[in-house]
Amino acid sequence: MLKYQETLKNLKEQGRYRALVLPNGIDLTSNDYLGMAEHPDLRRVAMEALEGGLMSGAAGSRLLRGHTASHQNLEHYAAAYFGAEKALYFSSGFQANFALFSTLPDRRDAVIYDSLIHASVRDGLQASHARSVKFAHNDLNDLEAKVKAVRDQAETLFIAVESVYSMDGDMDPLHDIFELAQRYDAILIVDEAHASGIYGERGRGLCREIIKAQGYERLITLHTCGKAIGVAGGLVCAQAEVIDYLINCSRPFIYSTAPMPLQALLVQKSLEILDSAEGDSRRERLFSVCARARELLGGEGTQILPVILGSDARAVEVAKVLQGEGFDVRAIRPPSVPEGTARLRVSLSSELALGELERFAGLLRPYLEAEQAA
Ligand SMILES: Cc1ncc(COP(=O)(O)O)c(C=O)c1O
CATH class of the missing domain: 3.40.640.10 (Type I PLP-dependent aspartate aminotransferase-like (Major domain))
Incomplete structure (x- = not known):
């Protein structure tokens, strides 16, 4: 229908068009912070x-x-x-x-x-x-x-x-x-x-x-x-x-x-x-991943790490590079976040291997440094 076509065209022109993408790569996007969504029990x-x-x-x-x-x-x-x-x-x-x-x-x-x-x-x-x-x-x-x-x-x-x-x-x-x-x-x-x-x-x-x-x-x-x-x-x-x-x-x-x-x-x-000892150990694993992420990339130390890249195009571009390296990380753009604060929302989990986190941080750091220098 014409009126929707117009809006979709505008979104594409603004770099804000969104499409559904299946999970692919190491999870740095989902909210399954404690790995419960795949729990065998x-x-x-x-x-x-x-x-x-x-x-x-x-x-x-x-x-x-x-x-x-x-x-x-x-x-x-x-x-x-x-x-x-x-x-x-x-x-x-x-x-x-x-x-x-x-x-x-x-x-x-x-x-x-x-x-x-x-x-x-x-x-x-x-x-x-x-x-x-x-x-x-x-x-x-x-x-x-x-x-x-x-x-x-x-x-x-x-x-x-x-x-x-x-x-x-x-x-x-x-x-x-x-x-x-x-x-x-x-x-x-x-x-x-x-x-x-x-x-x-x-x-x-x-x-x-x-x-x-x-x-x-x-x-x-x-x-x-x-x-x-x-x-x-x-x-x-x-x-x-x-x-x-x-x-x-x-x-x-x-x-x-x-x-x-x-x-x-x-x-x-x-x-x-x-509410059990197993829950405690899942939380402990998550907290150690969060602590390492904070050392490597800063942030508040919780399981949600915003990497603010400013423009929509930049956030999409950096997400693509990291996806190409096997990390499932997505660009978040307005209206989900305020104008000018497009970002990667890096979401940490108890199931994330520290080695993978370190590799991810190594790939991301140059972009963060460029952002700070700008
Ligand atoms: C703060 C907050 N409240 C509520 C919701 C909605 O929860 P649900 O995904 O279960 O609909 C979300 C999910 O994105 C959220 O982040």
Whole structure:
């Protein structure tokens, strides 16, 4: 169709056209940070469950017949694991965020969100009637100024952040933000997508200490299950009334077929492994890869290493060279990242051999030096 052709042509001209490419080479791109997506125990549990008669589809929405024992067991397990009164499982993290932000804040409320927050939060906010205000990334002073500006007009005030930012790999000053939320009687919503399974006590996320000290009274957490957890879906953890409200009022939850029961079963199995000595050793391996990457290439020391190359063309060109050397690393361009910050998003895993990391760093370094010299 003509109008789409035009847009696609423009994207090509700008070097922003995107196409689907199969995995190829050493993985420096996926979010399978702990190698759980290929775990033999998850494969075995899946085969046994299906052979034992587990249905492949849920065959209905959760409020109808699509609610199965696998969903219920996972939600009980996840609530206990994360220390919440209740948990609710969605088909994806995107759907969970969209549901949270389009349902909880209403026209009397306001949401203040970090400028680098994920698209799923922004889209949820667009579908909400609440006022939403952006604050400068990880800037506590700007956050407080925005809070002061809207506090008196908002019945309920929400603050939305990620605990590890998906494209920059930096953590936020979570405890200070939580303290600020308390001071201004706000609810903090933390997207733990890139922390769940990895950080906090046995992978419970970076909110763990806050939860242990204060519970979920001023907090809601989101844990995506397709990254370090290695399966798919999104878990929202909160006080019981918040979860019951989502079950009753959230359109993305109500008007959608439940996730496959198998998916819920595998998420629970993965959480069980992550809460064991094996989970500890996977995390230790990942942390030693992260430490070596930081020595070689800098960055924040988390498993996400942004290599900012500026122009789109440059990011695509460098990615191609590295792909030619056998590394599956991809160029990330606007609108996924701000204008002028096209980058390689190098994603590290417990399964990455240190020798390969060193070879990769050796190939990348000249480009980094050229960038610094420019
Ligand atoms: C911070 C953040 N939140 C939410 C999501 C969405 O999660 P999912 O991939 O499970 O839909 C992502 C995934 O890209 C993410 O990075």
